[in-house]
Amino acid sequence: xxxxxxxxxxxxxxxxxxxxxxxxxxxxxxxxxxxxxxxxxxxxxxxxxxxxxxxxxxxxxxxxxxxxxxxxxxxxxxxxxxxxxxxxxxxxxxxxxxxxxxxxxxxxxxxxxxxxxxxxxxxxxxxxxxxxxxxxxxxxxxxxxxxxxxxxxxxxxxxxxxxxxxxxxxxxxxxxxxxxxxxxxxxxxxxxxxxxxxxxxxxxxxxxxxxxxxxxxxxxxxxxxxxxxxxxxxxxxxxxxxxxxxxxxxxxxxxxxxxxxxxxxxxxxxxxxxxxxxxxxxxxxxxxxxxxxxxxx
Amino acid sequence: xxxxxxxxxxxxxxxxxxxxxxxxxxxxxxxxxxxxxxxxxxxxxxxxxxxxxxxxxxxxxxxxxxxxxxxxxxxxxxxxxxxxxxxxxxxxxxxxxxxxxxxxxxxxxxxxxxxxxxxxxxxxxxxxxxxxxxxxxxxxxxxxxxxxxxxxxxxxxxxxxxxxxxxxxxxxxxxxxxxxxxxxxxxxxxxxxxxxxxxxxxxxxxxxxxxxxxxxxxxxxxxxxxxxxxxxxxxxxxxxxxxxxxxxxxxxxxxxxxxxxxxxxxxxxxxxxxxxxxxxxxxxxxxxxxxxxxxxxxxxxxxxxxxxxxxxxxxxxxxxxxxxxxxx
Numbered sequence: 042x043x044x045x046x047x048x049x050x051x052x053x054x055x056x057x058x059x060x061x062x063x064x065x066x067x068x069x070x071x072x073x074x075x076x077x078x079x080x081x082x083x084x085x086x087x088x089x090x091x092x093x094x095x096x097x098x099x100x101x102x103x104x105x106x107x108x109x110x111x112x113x114x115x116x117x118x119x120x121x122x123x124x125x126x127x128x129x130x131x132x133x134x135x136x137x138x139x140x141x142x143x144x145x146x147x148x149x150x151x152x153x154x155x156x157x158x159x160x161x162x163x164x165x166x167x168x169x170x171x172x173x174x175x176x177x178x179x180x181x182x183x184x185x186x187x188x189x190x191x192x193x194x195x196x197x198x199x200x201x202x203x204x205x206x207x208x209x210x211x212x213x214x215x216x217x218x219x220x221x222x223x224x225x226x227x228x229x230x231x232x233x234x235x236x237x238x239x240x241x242x243x244x245x246x247x248x249x250x251x252x253x254x255x256x257x258x259x260x261x262x263x264x265x266x267x268x269x270x271x272x273x274x275x276x277x278x279x280x281x282x283x284x285x286x287x288x289x290x291x292x293x294x295x296x297x298x299x300x301x302x303x304x305x306x307x308x309x310x311x312x313x314x315x316x317x318x319x320x321x322x323x324x325x326x327x328x329x330x331x332x333x334x335x336x337x338x
Numbered sequence: 339x340x341x342x343x344x345x346x347x348x349x350x351x352x353x354x355x356x357x358x359x360x361x362x363x364x365x366x367x368x369x370x371x372x373x374x375x376x377x378x379x380x381x382x383x384x385x386x387x388x389x390x391x392x393x394x395x396x397x398x399x400x401x402x403x404x405x406x407x408x409x410x411x412x413x414x415x416x417x418x419x420x421x422x423x424x425x426x427x428x429x430x431x432x433x434x435x436x437x438x439x440x441x442x443x444x445x446x447x448x449x450x451x452x453x454x455x456x457x458x459x460x461x462x463x464x465x466x467x468x469x470x471x472x473x474x475x476x477x478x479x480x481x482x483x484x485x486x487x488x489x490x491x492x493x494x495x496x497x498x499x500x501x502x503x504x505x506x507x508x509x510x511x512x513x514x515x516x517x518x519x520x521x522x523x524x525x526x527x528x529x530x531x532x533x534x535x536x537x538x539x540x541x542x543x544x545x546x547x548x549x550x551x552x553x554x555x556x557x558x559x560x561x562x563x564x565x566x567x568x569x570x571x572x573x574x575x576x577x578x579x580x581x582x583x584x585x586x587x588x589x590x591x592x593x594x595x596x597x598x599x600x601x602x603x604x605x606x607x608x609x610x611x612x613x614x615x616x617x618x619x620x621x622x623x624x625x626x627x628x629x630x631x632x633x634x635x636x637x638x639x640x641x642x643x644x645x646x647x648x649x650x651x652x653x654x655x656x657x658x659x660x661x662x663x664x665x666x
């Protein structure tokens with residue numbers, strides 16, 4: 042690959058973003074990594090340079106903050122490199138009742154999942170067009186197909202990402218830019234989400250994917266120009282079951298579940314909000330057995 | 339000196355407690371079941387009945403101790419109740435750290451594991467490397483979270499150090515975490531030895547006496563909040579097999595392909611769901627046998643004066659120990 046071409050990955054210090062970074066580097070692709078401030082990304086970048094001899098730039102920023110996307114764009118522009126692949130992976134999630142969710146958290150999740158994904162795609166569009174063929178991977182969630190209580194805002198942001206990607210795919214195709222949407226379910230990403238999944242129900246533990254397993258498949262799909270990827274056999278089965286089940290049965294199951302589930306949410310999304318840690322991207326899968334949450338960043 | 343140790347009935351802990359007692363220290367061991375700790379008593383270790391999930395019993399055992407070795411852990415990839423692993427490994431460690439800070443312990447050594455890095459197919463792992471695999475099992479995740487607790491207490495002023503042994507073998511209890519010694523035991527008793535058909539995949543094997551020494555060195559020279567890999571030689575399964583054949587002579591080996599092991603692992607999981615008993619191995623655990631997990635102990639060697647016993651020598655001593663046990 043041309044030595045001045047770069048792949049930009051947001052949320053690259055943990056989980057799916059990190060696994061994608063490893064996979065890209067393994068294939069000799071140069072990287073621009075973006076994540077929240079913290080030591081993990083630099084440790085990763087050092088490892089990638091050492092093992093795969095690729096160029097890696099890192100930017101520590103909170104993309105949910107005002108002007109962060111614009112700043113990032115300007116900083117990257119100064120490097121005089123060409124971005125030909127954009128992976129909008131950074132995101133945050135939570136499993137919380139709407140009335141219990143703090144306003145600050147709602148703002149952060151919409152800004153990160155919706156606004157940052159939109160703005161970065163817009164800002165890097167001219168570069169992507171100039172370096173065609175180029176690729177955009179937007180990370181949505183299996184949760185965007187289901188309408189689940191406690192997932193209202195998260196699911197809505199991911200539905201937005203889904204809609205945006207599907208539409209942009211049509212609009213940008215003539216420009217030589219292929220847009221792919223990936224909708225993973227539960228994944229073993231950052232420690233807190235992995236723990237929620239590990240201690241969760243049967244469906245969560247058995248449907249959860251390893252990011253390092255998914256990353257090569259996601260990248261293959263992206264480079265082949267696939268429109269939509271729903272990884273994981275159980276996830277696809279679940280989506281199919283959801284498709285054939287009559288609505289009243291689904292409503293019964295969800296109602297039953299809501300009554301029986303003691304909020305893993307509070308400790309999860311709630312503490313994330315409280316701590317202001319917006320680094321996590323939550324992929325959610327909802328199950329007949331359980332609403333599993335998992336994050337990736 | 340008064341020294342507290344947890345996990346003293348385990349493989350590493352028992353060796354460490356014995357060594358400390360032998361050096362003339364007053365060793366306080368926190369044990370869940372004193373009846374099962376007769377060996378420790380015989381070595382001159384003081385027993386305190388309790389549990390790391392119970393702060394009061396920790397306080398009793400820690401009273402007056404200058405140093406603390408926290409070796410206790412739920413050391414298994416499987417638990418009937420997944421929350422239990424986190425309760426013991428994460429909350430238990432936090433309880434220990436809180437008490438140590440409160441009671442003015444001068445130095446604290448936490449026994450973690452190289453499992454916190456997981457596998458890395460691309461290089462020999464050192465302390466500065468990232469974990470590149472997801473946390474797909476409770477054990478590795480809980481040890482990582484416990485390390486974060488130790489680091490956060492180190493920042494609060496507790497002089498705490500982390501040591502990360504790899505696959506430990508050697509004289510001592512044939513416990514869950516002493517799999518290599520159990521394998522040698524099987525080979526010596528003429529049983530069939532199952533090895534993963536992982537050809538060149540590397541793993542790191544460390545001799546328990548080195549690990550014990552590494553703990554003591556970390557207590558003396560370890561820097562606050564730092565991690566030290568206490569490893570041994572990196573060997574492929576082929577090299578391990580060659581060593582086994584060289585030391586023991588005739589060994590019946592069954593090389594298990596990955597898919598077969600996966601299927602068997604699935605059956606084991608199913609069986610454990612029905613019976614509630616621990617599976618012999620889990621599919622997650624099996625993955626670890628088919629990818630490189632090679633480690634470098636250079637930091638411990640340079641900063642602590644850690645020394646690696648060659649695998650050949652370590653195997654000799656272990657085989658002697660097993661033979662003596664078998665004759666008793």
